[in-house]
Amino acid sequence: MKKRRMEKRCMEKRRITLRARLTLVYGGLFFAAGIVLLGVTYVLFAQQLDRGGDLSVHTDSGGSASSPQNTPSDSLNWVADEQKRLHDAATASLITQGGLALTLVGGVAAGFGWLIAGRVLVPLHRVTDTARRIASAPAADRGLHERIALDGRDDEVKDLADSFDLMVERLDRSFDGQRRFVANASHELRTPLTVGRALVELAMHRKTASPDVKRLGEDFLEINDRHERLISGLLLLAGSENHIPDRQNVDLADVVTHVTAQRAPEAEKTGITVHEDAGPAPTTGDALLLERIVQNLVENGIRHNTDDGGWVQVTSRTLEDGRAETEVSNTGPEVPSYELPTLFEPFRRLDTERLVTAKGAGLGLSIVRSVARAHGGDVTARPRPDGGLTVTVTLPQESRHRPQG
Template identity: 70%
Template sequence: MNPPRLLPQRITLRARLTLLYGGLFLVAGMVLLGTTYALFNQQLTRSAPKILTLEKSDPSATAGSAAPRRQMLFLSKNGESLTGADAENWMREQQTTLHDAATTSLLTLGGIALVVVGGAAAGFGWLVAGRVLAPLHRVTDTARRIAAAPAAGRGLHERIALRGPDDEVKDLADTFDVMVERLDGSFDGQRRFVANASHELRTPLTLGRALVELAMHRKSASEDVKQLGESLLEINFRHERLITGLLLLAGSENEITERLLVDMADVVGHVVAQTTPEAERAGVVVHERAAEAPTAGDALLLERLVHNLVENGIRHNLGEGGRVCVTSRTREDGRVEVEVGNTGPVVPPYEIPALFEPFRRLGADRLVTAKGAGLGLSIVRSVAQAHGGEVAARPREGGGLTVTVILPACPVQVG
């Protein structure tokens, strides 16, 4: 196991700008302080005190040989009079002391002032960078909320609507709003098209079924007509199921506004009872292990979710001797889990993601057949996401598939 990271994985743009501002200010301050020190040292050396000498004659010398004698006089701090080399040494010591004190004072006080002003500049840069980057944070937050929507196309109604100076950041926000608006219109148009097309196609299918049944039930109808009518009714029934699946898929993309308490154990028991006749005709045994699993949502959609999973497990099975196992339980984290596993042909792992796409099936079966229209797992995923849940599938050892749906825990109050 990798050790935990003690440092952040990345440095934010605001922090980088603050470090840049502060670093440039400190470099400029150090250059200024060094230049001031050099000029100060040069000026101090140039204006150092000079040792003055006083010429006076020696009274003990004769008139013919009298010569002036240089004598250095200096009054010390305590009033003592120094002459000669002592005065010169004392002056040099005072000059060195003054130079060291001035240099130390300049560097120490200048360094402290530089650190204080540099910290103030970094803090000011942090505030300025935060104010400048605030519009970018709005763009990021809006994009994150849209991306976190439980279903595709949901949340696209949000807009940034940034107000401020007409600069590059506002151009970015406006461009993002235009992009989201076009995506929102595209998703809305797609949903309306599916819903309208499904409703429009239901009418001729219903009319065709009525006409076929009327022709089949005539007293003068021959056996050939009755057999042809049964085939047409079977085809019509498949098409009706396809239309119903499209309507359900389009409807499950909408947000679940009214949530009621639903025990998935009851749903599993009801669905198993409904699908038992089909399982017996296919020679498949359905095992049920339903434990209490309360969640909140739309009972009809959740029933359709479980029904599609069990139905897929029965239809995509081995036939005689096949098995389907349906379980429901409440996990340790409080969330609800529904799992449906079935025997069947071997499912390659790379084929599993495509099974959740509409009209996608395993293998070469790409047409609407008795096994379905290829919308079962698509509807399962859409219903799970509409309820804030998730769905995953994995191949079983020896063949078949196991699909796991995880739904949120039931809150204290629902409705």
């Protein structure tokens, strides 16, 4: 990623800007017009000299010519030579001095063209700067309050700026509606599930409840629990791309140790061994969301595994460039390479008939990717040759200064 950014910057440095191209166009047109004008002047000047070349030789009363020679032929030759010398001198002076003046005035014109092009492109720079600020916002819905609000004459550039402002305003309203929907869904969806759980538990714990009612209640509670996990995952997925305002320095080694200890009982029940290699991996972000990354990866490794001596390997380390990395590998069914991109999409899972405990909702890796991107990181996955998957999450390095609480 860093290499791509450097290549992009080098390409931006090598490219010719619109201002430079406009200046070249202005200067080129001026020089072309100047050369045409100089050529026309030269032709007219040469014709004028040729018209004045029909000179007569005047002789004095003694019959001698006004030239150094006494014969008419010599006088005519002398006049022709003088005329040619005058023509060559005037032509050389016209071309030399005219070309010098053209170069000087052309340079001044190019300078004025550069200044004029810069003033003309100022509104476009405002459009570009605003678009870059919105695009570089830490989350998709941050920065949409930015507006160009271009003043000035009503022209094509102002139409472009107004259209851009209108587009951003509509996007802002759309994201605002999405935030309100998430907030309302959090309440509207959780409340009936909570009420349903309470009613089922009340019916199960009644003294008159039959074994069939208790067994049916356990099934309902399991379904209810899965729906609660599904709703929690959807809400977290919807809000995980938001900006992380309160970043703290977190060591992924502590997160790996904590999550591994929590998930060890679940792994033992399914006959899966969890191996831990928690090396120092300091980064910056939200501790709970970073814990959710490791938790989802470990749960994914445990659930999508085999019952024949399967294992999950959890590792954290610091890369040479200072970035923090955590990696979770697991045994399991063979994963085709062409299926990897779809694993990070919501509700996309591989064939669950081969899995021992496929109880997930298909949101685990989607949440991992969203949380990683919200922290400025990235996530990749690759299949293991013997079956299973290796998922690697890379996060930015730890900040030099700890944020003030």
